[in-house]
Amino acid sequence: MDIKIRNLSQVYKGGKRALDDVDLDIGSGMFGLLGPNGAGKTTLIKILVTLMKPSSGNVTVDEYDLIRNRREIRGMLGYLPQDFRFFSRLRTWEFLDYIASLSGLRDSKARKKAVDAMLEQVGLFDVRDRMANKLSGGMKRRLGIAQALIGDPRIIVVDEPTTGLDPEERIRFRNLIADMGHRDVTILLSTHIVGDISSTCDNIALLNEGRVVFRGSPSELISMARGHAWRFEAIDSELDGIKEKFSVISAVPSENGWEVHVVGDGLDGFPGEEVEPDLEHSYVYFMEHAAKGAERTA
Numbered sequence: 001m002d003i004k005i006r007n008l009s010q011v012y013k014g015g016k017r018a019l020d021d022v023d024l025d026i027g028s029g030m031f032g033l034l035g036p037n038g039a040g041k042t043t044l045i046k047i048l049v050t051l052m053k054p055s056s057g058n059v060t061v062d063e064y065d066l067i068r069n070r071r072e073i074r075g076m077l078g079y080l081p082q083d084f085r086f087f088s089r090l091r092t093w094e095f096l097d098y099i100a101s102l103s104g105l106r107d108s109k110a111r112k113k114a115v116d117a118m119l120e121q122v123g124l125f126d127v128r129d130r131m132a133n134k135l136s137g138g139m140k141r142r143l144g145i146a147q148a149l150i151g152d153p154r155i156i157v158v159d160e161p162t163t164g165l166d167p168e169e170r171i172r173f174r175n176l177i178a179d180m181g182h183r184d185v186t187i188l189l190s191t192h193i194v195g196d197i198s199s200t201c202d203n204i205a206l207l208n209e210g211r212v213v214f215r216g217s218p219s220e221l222i223s224m225a226r227g228h229a230w231r232f233e234a235i236d237s238e239l240d241g242i243k244e245k246f247s248v249i250s251a252v253p254s255e256n257g258w259e260v261h262v263v264g265d266g267l268d269g270f271p272g273e274e275v276e277p278d279l280e281h282s283y284v285y286f287m288e289h290a291a292k293g294a295e296r297t298a
Contacts (some may be wrong), residue, residue, distance in 0.1 A: 001029055001076075001186040003048070003153055008057035010043050010210075018043040022057070026186060030177070030216075032197030033190040035207035036119040041190045042082065044207070048188070049079045057252065061155070068109060075104075080154030082160040084144035088133035092124055095132050096146055103151025116149065122146045122176065137177030145176055145292045156180065157188045162196055174200060198279040206286065214286060218279050225263060225285040231279035232270065234259040245270065247288045249281055265289065 003026040010019040018040045034039050046052040048059065050070045059066035061073050086095050088112070096115045103113040119125040122142040127135065135143060148156055162170045178200050180187055189197055197204060198218065203295065204223075206214040214221060229249075233258040234242060242248065246262035253259075261275065263285035277285070 003027075003155070003186065004060045004116055005048075006058055008044070008059065010040075010052070011055045012048065018210055019047075019054070021257065022207075023208070024205055024215065025213055026188060027203075028186050029203070030180075030187045030189065030197075030201040031239065032196060032201035032204040033188060034194065035192060037192055039192075039207040040193075040210040041207055042159060043210075045081075045157055045188075045190050046279065049077055049157055050074055051257055059252060070205060076154040077272070078148035078151065078156045080148040080158045082163065084140070085133045086140075086143065086147075088131070089154055090132055091129050092132050092143060093119065093128040095143065096150060099147040100150045105151070112115060118146045119149050121149075121218045123172070138172065141165060141169065141173065142176070144275075145173070149180070154185050157190075158188070159190045160193075161189065161191065162193060170195070192220050194280040194283050199206055206283070208287060217284075221280060221286060222277055222282045225277035225282035228263050228265060228285050228289075229265065229275050229281040230262050230267060230270075230272040231275045232258075232262065232272040234258045234260050242270065247284050249284055262286070 005022055005024040008019055008022040009017065011017050022044065032229070036283065043052070048065065050073060053067065061076065064072050066073060090098065093115055096118060097111060100111045100115055105114055116125065116171050119128050121229070122145055123144065124139060124142055129138065132140070134142060162173055165173065168242055174196065177187070177189065189201060189267070191197060194266055202217060204216070204218055204221065205212050230246070232242060239251065239258060242260055242262060245268060246264040247262060249261040251258050251260045261281070263277070263281050
């Protein structure tokens with residue numbers, strides 16, 4: 001699949017510009033869309049899944065135009081929205097069976113086989129007879145993944161998938177996403193949580209204030225933060241000074257006080273040591289420093 005986004009803008013009533021002249025190419029495989037809350041990610045997602053028409057610009061999916069060929073593009077899509085909802089009076093398998101029928105699986109025997117296989121894949125087979133509204137938060141999210149995958153879509157769009165999940169469910173979700181990435185499909189994962197894409201996506205884009213400020217690989221983004229990531233051993237009285245000078249990535253209690261990871265342009269006399277940045281260091285450094293006032297591509 002080849003998704004081309006050109007000069008895409010979205011202006012809401014009152015003049016609020018959620019997207020500002022976005023250009024982006026998304027091919028097969030896992031693609032991460034990263035940015036802070038309010039960056040325009042959900043607006044872009046709603047346009048891509050045909051729930052919203054843009055103010056200007058165009059999107060094509062292979063030979064199909066997003067506006068003229070909405071029916072064809074919808075037939076390719078699997079979508080897990082941030083506010084995933086379901087029919088509370090249906091059992092887990094009944095809900096997925098209903099979604100499968102909407103996806104074109106008309107034969108009841110084939111549909112049952114597909115539903116059972118999908119429930120097994122997402123770890124919900126043992127609770128298939130439980131009412132969907134009685135599932136845990138993590139299980140509901142897995143049901144959301146199942147309904148996005150049940151029709152074997154060629155494009156899978158997932159919006160803020162791990163919001164509200166505990167660490168165990170986040171890991172489970174990331175493993176599911178990684179398994180999906182081996183298929184010959186396009187998977188667009190939109191999130192403000194760096195960890196959701198750090199181990200799954202080969203290509204990423206950063207969106208900030210409605211504009212694409214970076215497009216490239218995670219390793220390219222990480223390279224921009226080398227020489228700007230630091231670690232301190234600090235006591236309580238030193239923390240405020242560190243926070244005033246640097247962007248703090250983490251502060252973890254240690255034997256002597258705190259182990260603090262930060263990003264910034266130099267130590268400026270603080271007693272720290274340089275560390276190899278990971279994607280979270282790099283994302284914070286780029287958004288706080290390199291992205292200010294300028295659009296970047298890679």
